[in-house]
Amino acid sequence: MTDAVSAASAASAAxxxxxxxLDRGYRRYTGHRRGVGGAIRSVAWQGLRSVLGLGRxxxxxxxxxxxxxxxxxxxxxxxxxxxxxxxxxIGEDALPTYSDYYGFIISxxxxxxxxxxxxxxxxxxxxxxxxxxxxxxxxRPSYLAAKVIALAVALAMVTVGPPLLLLVAYTFxxxxxxxxxxxxxxxxxxxxxxxxxxxxxxxTSMAAASLTDRRAFASVGIILLLLVSxxxxxxxxxxxxxxxxxWTINLLAMPFELAQRIYGEPGDLPELSxxxxxxxxxxxxxxxxAVVAWRYRRLRVTR
Amino acid sequence: xxxxxxxxxxxxxxxxPRIVVDDxxxxxxxxxxxxxxxFTVGPGVTALLGPNGAGKxxxxxxxxxxxxxxxxxxxxxxxxxxxxxxxxxRIGLVPQQxxxxxxxxxxxxxxxxxxxxxxxDPDGAARAALGLVELDPDDHRPCSAYSKGMRQxxxxxxxxxxxxxxxxxxxxxxxxxxxxxxxxxTLFQRLGSEGRxxxxxxxxxxxxxxxxSRILVIAQGRLAASGDFRALRELMDDRPHRxxxxxxxxxxLAVGLIEAGVAVGIHIEEDGLVVDTRDADAFGRRIAPxxxxxxxxxxxxxPLDDDLESVFRxxxxxx
Amino acid sequence: xxxxxxxxxxxxLRLSFRTVFRLLLTRGRLIALGxxxxxxxxVGWAVGISVEPADQxxxxxxxxxxxxxxxxxxxxxxxxxxxxxxxxxxDSTLVYLWLRPMDRWPLAVGAFAASxxxxxxxxxxxxxxxxxLTGAGAALVGASILAGLVAVAAYSAVFVLLGLVLRxxxxxxxxxxxxxxxxxxxxxxxxxxxxxxxxxxxxxxxLTEATTDTTTMSVPTAIIVPLLVAAGALAxxxxxxxxxxxx
Numbered sequence: 001m002t003d004a005v006s007a008a009s010a011a012s013a014a015x016x017x018x019x020x021x022l023d024r025g026y027r028r029y030t031g032h033r034r035g036v037g038g039a040i041r042s043v044a045w046q047g048l049r050s051v052l053g054l055g056r057x058x059x060x061x062x063x064x065x066x067x068x069x070x071x072x073x074x075x076x077x078x079x080x081x082x083x084x085x086x087x088x089x090i091g092e093d094a095l096p097t098y099s100d101y102y103g104f105i106i107s108x109x110x111x112x113x114x115x116x117x118x119x120x121x122x123x124x125x126x127x128x129x130x131x132x133x134x135x136x137x138x139x140r141p142s143y144l145a146a147k148v149i150a151l152a153v154a155l156a157m158v159t160v161g162p163p164l165l166l167l168v169a170y171t172f173x174x175x176x177x178x179x180x181x182x183x184x185x186x187x188x189x190x191x192x193x194x195x196x197x198x199x200x201x202x203x204t205s206m207a208a209a210s211l212t213d214r215r216a217f218a219s220v221g222i223i224l225l226l227l228v229s230x231x232x233x234x235x236x237x238x239x240x241x242x243x244x245x246x247w248t249i250n251l252l253a254m255p256f257e258l259a260q261r262i263y264g265e266p267g268d269l270p271e272l273s274x275x276x277x278x279x280x281x282x283x284x285x286x287x288x289x290a291v292v293a294w295r296y297r298r299l300r301v302t303r
Numbered sequence: 304x305x306x307x308x309x310x311x312x313x314x315x316x317x318x319x320p321r322i323v324v325d326d327x328x329x330x331x332x333x334x335x336x337x338x339x340x341x342f343t344v345g346p347g348v349t350a351l352l353g354p355n356g357a358g359k360x361x362x363x364x365x366x367x368x369x370x371x372x373x374x375x376x377x378x379x380x381x382x383x384x385x386x387x388x389x390x391x392x393r394i395g396l397v398p399q400q401x402x403x404x405x406x407x408x409x410x411x412x413x414x415x416x417x418x419x420x421x422x423x424d425p426d427g428a429a430r431a432a433l434g435l436v437e438l439d440p441d442d443h444r445p446c447s448a449y450s451k452g453m454r455q456x457x458x459x460x461x462x463x464x465x466x467x468x469x470x471x472x473x474x475x476x477x478x479x480x481x482x483x484x485x486x487x488x489t490l491f492q493r494l495g496s497e498g499r500x501x502x503x504x505x506x507x508x509x510x511x512x513x514x515x516s517r518i519l520v521i522a523q524g525r526l527a528a529s530g531d532f533r534a535l536r537e538l539m540d541d542r543p544h545r546x547x548x549x550x551x552x553x554x555x556l557a558v559g560l561i562e563a564g565v566a567v568g569i570h571i572e573e574d575g576l577v578v579d580t581r582d583a584d585a586f587g588r589r590i591a592p593x594x595x596x597x598x599x600x601x602x603x604x605x606p607l608d609d610d611l612e613s614v615f616r617x618x619x620x621x622x
Numbered sequence: 623x624x625x626x627x628x629x630x631x632x633x634x635l636r637l638s639f640r641t642v643f644r645l646l647l648t649r650g651r652l653i654a655l656g657x658x659x660x661x662x663x664x665v666g667w668a669v670g671i672s673v674e675p676a677d678q679x680x681x682x683x684x685x686x687x688x689x690x691x692x693x694x695x696x697x698x699x700x701x702x703x704x705x706x707x708x709x710x711x712x713d714s715t716l717v718y719l720w721l722r723p724m725d726r727w728p729l730a731v732g733a734f735a736a737s738x739x740x741x742x743x744x745x746x747x748x749x750x751x752x753x754x755l756t757g758a759g760a761a762l763v764g765a766s767i768l769a770g771l772v773a774v775a776a777y778s779a780v781f782v783l784l785g786l787v788l789r790x791x792x793x794x795x796x797x798x799x800x801x802x803x804x805x806x807x808x809x810x811x812x813x814x815x816x817x818x819x820x821x822x823x824x825x826x827x828x829l830t831e832a833t834t835d836t837t838t839m840s841v842p843t844a845i846i847v848p849l850l851v852a853a854g855a856l857a858x859x860x861x862x863x864x865x866x867x868x869x
């Protein structure tokens with residue numbers, strides 16, 4: 001022990017001769033920097049977390065989780081039915097098709113949209129976080145890209161997830177497609193239809209959320225935009241008997257109609273050609289994106 | 304050291320108290336924001352000190368009647384600020400939050416304040432109030448375009464437009480640059496000398512020291528001290544005063560001071576001493592004769608902890 | 623010192639009306655809700671050119687009751703009325719109207735009047751135009767304007783109170799309009815009595831010959847009860863302003 005002590009004191013005596021002052025003040029970070037890609041990933045993850053209410057009290061999780069649960073509930077129910085009853089006892093029409101599934105969960109999707117987009121976009125403008133984000137390697141386009149990713153992933157939970165669950169569960173129960181090729185085709189259809197619906201709704205809800213600085217107002221605006229465009233188009237075509245093309249202003253139905261066409265179904269509006277439906281969705285998606293881009297380009301971000 | 308319970312400690316020795324707070328507590332569910340606070344405030348400037356979260360803003364809201372006390376009574380100018388409608392017109396409040404009516408210009412905002420206070424000529428009063436805080440009454444920009452310091456000044460103008468007898472300012476100096484702060488402090492001193500009761504909260508000590516010597520110290524919801532902060536220093540007798548003495552013969556002077564019995568601790572430096580003494584008055588009387596007797600020349604005698612910061616640190620951090 | 627005096631009720635009313643009115647008029651809200659009004663005009667026109675003249679009264683009344691009284695008026699009024707004092711409370715600027723030598727009720731009533739003054743033209747004008755375009759006749763236009771006035775008054779008062787008392791008043795108000803008044807009250811006559819929409823619908827159907835809805839109450843009742851509700855809501859709001867903690 002004493003040897004160690006004396007050795008240590010001898011060493012420290014020697015070290016004293018070469019005394020150095022270490023800079024204990026501010027130091028720069030010299031490690032690896034993840035660049036814009038890393039920044040986008042962080043912002044997207046943060047956006048997803050805030051949509052789902054993660055990291056906040058339980059109250060903030062209720063509505064998003066409720067919407068998600070409602071989106072999956074029909075799938076769970078149908079899977080349950082398919083499991084309990086033998087496949088040949090159920091008529092071909094008893095279980096809804098994948099393309100019909102969206103019809104059951106429209107309100108869940110609308111509600112989720114109305115919550116998610118304002119949560120993702122409005123908060124940063126109100127709290128001043130946008131200024132902070134733009135002082136990093138992110139610029140406005142990359143910031144918005146991160147937000148789009150967050151919203152798209154969140155929406156995919158209710159647009160892609162439930163049909164996928166249906167497919168997987170049906171397959172396990174022997175109620176799915178027999179042929180591997182058919183299965184893959186169906187899988188691709190589910191993905192593409194889900195992406196189409198997600199893109200369309202993400203675009204419209206982001207456009208509405210970029211126009212106002214109050215979350216509640218944005219949510220109400222999204223709901224009204226979807227519902228009112230639906231009833232207006234109905235009135236114009238059914239009541240006023242105008243051209244069927246007026247259906248294309250129905251922001252609520254167009255994405256689902258496109259999903260139907262992707263599944264190869266005639267859809268609820270067979271009077272519209274598939275290309276019309278595609279064009280309408282494309283146009284509304286681009287219009288929504290344009291509104292977001294215009295608004296954020298014009299935004300003056302200071303304090 | 305404790306604040307006396309009855310009668311409430313008076314921070315103004317002479318004039319009649321304008322604000323009387325008697326055993327006031329305020330809690331929000333399980334959080335006690337203010338606990339058994341009693342004090343009186345008279346005309347002049349009084350500073351309310353405390354660290355963040357001490358309960359200063361809550362106390363101010365209770366004083367203005369914005370929230371009722373959970374227990375105890377508050378009397379401002381003899382009335383209950385929560386119930387007395389007419390009393391609300393004699394109080395001016397600068398609240399802590401930054402928000403104003405963003406679409407209004409400064410002149411509009413202050414004019415509205417004047418009109419809602421029943422001022423006879425809101426326009427003229429607004430111009431005068433804005434002039435007091437050095438803002439341009441003809442500026443057409445909305446408040447949303449103003450810097451933080453300018454917004455702060457708009458709030459002060461709105462609080463003064465109706466010539467109130469009691470002015471309560473919650474952190475009024477935040478966001479102001481040093482020059483503006485100095486001017487604002489001068490304004491508060493002037494308001495105090497006009498006989499108004501001015502209560503200012505802050506946690507920036509050197510500004511508070513410039514405002515005046517009457518303080519109320521609040522920490523963790525409780526009143527820790529009240530009165531003149533130099534007198535408070537005297538009361539803190541369990542802590543020796545620390546005085547710096549510069550002299551040409553520190554060792555000789557040190558011996559003399561110890562022999563004279565006025566020092567409980569001495570730290571000798573190259574050009575002087577740092578002396579700890581329990582009785583600053585006795586020390587002050589004895590230092591000169593001792594120096595003369597020991598042939599030491601005195602160059603400087605400075606109390607090192609006679610300032611507000613030491614008082615504050617003692618009161619707050621000792622808890 | 624002390625140049626100010628207590629502010630009498632008429633002056634207090636005028637000041638709070640002007641202040642809230644100015645704060646409510648934001649460009650975004652006006653455009654968005656103006657577009658909603660435009661929808662009512664378009665729908666009215668669509669009905670007018672498509673429906674047989676014999677059915678125009680019924681169809682027009684349905685559209686009025688369906689779009690105007692059920693969606694347009696409640697939503698527009700909700701947005702403005704819940705923001706009138708609600709925004710002030712959320713932004714912590716209510717203190718600038720509260721800590722004043724004024725009574726409480728002029729603040730509540732002034733906010734109500736401001737919401738009414740903004741929401742009424744924004745809704746009643748397109749509604750009147752849309753109704754006129756249905757070709758159903760002047761009686762329907764008159765009835766819809768009267769019903770609309772009563773509706774705007776009742777909803778304004780209720781939503782001023784809601785905005786003051788609740789944190790997320792817009793969401794709760796929308797839930798009330800869409801879920802309560804939409805489904806629950808339409809289901810049964812008993813629940814209908816607790817929904818403003820039932821009363822305002824009764825005015826339209828009671829004052830015209832439209833037959834598609836069996837009126838559950840007389841026209842005088844349908845006018846007076848909502849107005850009483852409005853008065854009650856404003857009284858409650860005034861009382862609340864005196865009781866609540868102000869930031």
